[in-house]
Amino acid sequence: MSLIRRLQYEAADRLAGPMLGRYGRLRALARRSRGKRRAGPPQLQSTRKLKELLTTHYLAGRYADGAVPVAWVTSGFPVEILRPFGFHVVYPENHAALCAVQRQGVQLAQVAEQWGVPRDTCAYARCDIGSTLAQMTPVGRIPRPDVLLACTNICQTVVYWYRTLASLLNVPLFVIDTPYQYGEPDAHAERFVARQIEEAIALCARISGVERDDGALGLVAREAKQASELWGECLAYAKRKPAPWSGFDQFIHIGPIVTLRGLPECTAYYRMLRDELSERARLGIAVVENEKHRLVWDNLPVWFELREMSQLLAREGFNIVVTTYTNGWAETAPMFDEHDPIGSAARVYSRVFINRGMGHRTALLRSLAKEWGCDGVLLHSNRSCKPYSVGQLDLASQLTRDGLRTLVLDGDHLDSRSYSKEQAEGRLSAFMESFA
């Protein structure tokens, strides 16, 4: 690791990133003083801090390789084990979502398709493979990894995706397999996961040249638990009627809990967001004026349509107040245990809802609908994400029998070619009319 590179990395992380964030804040203030205020409720103040955090993360990332060890990991990987070794962590899924929001996802996916990846595969994977092939990214530069780390708790697809990346980048790949839990969690599967986490820790120690420190692992587990619980508290504020924020806001503010989990700045961020939401709730600020109906969202969002979809729903007084996706990072939080960082990580990461059977998912949706006071469920049938989408038609039937209104909406989390805007808006409008 080079000293100059390390200085550049630290400067980006500690100085340039926060300065850029502050500059963004000043620009926003200037816009406001010029009277350019967007319609609707005031934007969450925390959003600026969020931008600062993520800008800093991606800016520092430009200088990370050669300065600190770099790992690319899946969103469900037990990232806490990397923190004591000083890894800079890149999340290709988060990057793909960012590309989708900026409407660059399809262009990058097409690079992968030209290279030979068929279109009937996950669009996140195609986007990231395309980005790697073309060396193109909206964040300037992604650092080259020293290791790729994948965990199968979100899908089997990540193994294919990361194997392709490993082959392109010529770096090692380590997979933590979290066997799917059809019924109640089974001990032999979680023992297997714990053993693999131990193996992954040994690999990280080898790559970073830093010795394993169980005390540090415990502290990171504590930090991750705090942040996840704070995230859960933030989500819970949407139980208030009217809700001070929406599922669409949650899709945006999920960033740090995915990418910075286990770091103090992540915990601090969610404390700030929680306090702001508490204040909003106290003042009765509603994210949707005249909130009439509250909905649950199932599956990843249609990233490239967030604003349009939220506006369409809000116009009719509909608010998505909770989503299974954002709840995923809060659901298993209480299981983190600083005194048993490995065993508890095995439980936390094996039991994420998407790695659980349909019985668990049905119960989860019922409980979210009940606790958040929802009268309808939108199930995004996501062409890119089979593990999330298979079974949704059965789920919809079940929830309809329970008395909830449901709509299965065809789409894709990234690939706008697999999404018909007119058809989706028509179906959403008809769905909303059915509440009259």
Added chain:
Amino acid sequence: MVVTDEAIRSYLASHRGNGVVLALPVLYPREVLTALDLCGVEVWAHRTPPGCCTQGAGSMQPYLCPTVRGARVLLGQGFEGAIAAVIPHTCDSMQGLAAIGLDMGASAMPVVTFRHPRGGDRASAREFLQAELRAFIASIERIAGRKLTMDRLGDAIELHEGIDRAMRRVLRMRTCIALGDVELYRILRKREWMRASDFAFELRALEQMIDSAATPRKGIPLMVSGMVPEPSDFFEAVDAAGAYVAVDDYAAIGRRLPMHDTQEAEPIGRLIDRMMGAAPCPTRTSDPWSRVRYLVERARAARAPGAILHTVKFCEPELFDVPVLRRGLEEAGLKVLHIETEFEPQMSGQLVTRIEAFVEMLGGGDA
């Protein structure tokens, strides 16, 4: 269609042993079924009743593979009084199907799952597989109402090892058997629904047809890699174009065979060796480059100048391997054609033309 439902029903009428078990692709411990004298009938999309895939679409999204859509209907309707359905964790869609079968009342029979370790052949993976096999055996025993002894399991493994050896020989010597590809696959695919002892008998007859002094088969030798040798007119098109299948890497056929005999004595250990030692396959998340090396070696041994990658629509495990396989095989000097089918009864004229053009490029055909 290579095998009809009627052929299976007529076989099962007198050979069902202690019961029929539906089995979904690809790799599951069939030795355990044999040891309990259960007849495993594999479910590939072609084996589902007509219209199943369309019916399945009513409760499964259309962007799922036809095997999963068709199997969904069979799970609900049942098949020949099957007492259970075995669903291995082949892919995310199959996992979802098992979850629906278990928890959403979508299955007319008990569902038994089987999970492969997906992180490579490590000590921890073998330990997990051992526990998974024991759990699988316990579930099947419960459903069948009989206990499995290790002696019987050992005998069943031995029977399957013999079948695997014979199948490897038949596939290696296939050009010395006076049978076309359609007929050869018709016989080999009986393993998908016959009891092992009956299939071993069929295989012996096939082995006796090997004539090493026979005139080498005319045409261009090809390697074919894919999920299942369907539709049968694919082979007719290959034959008509002036080529033949010399190397098989179908997940339903050659790819399930262990590459080496196991030295392990204890039955569970032997099962683990057999599963871990099967040819590289993306449904068990094998590294695609190890798959390339394996295929190149086999293509070279058979002097095949070209390979056809024959994928099934929406089969994500196979589709992700396509770019690496294409590159790896082309770097090794093989020409590659990628085609996609969807268990349709007949191939499109466009696909036939592509096969003809490919074989012509390799130097075969009428031109």
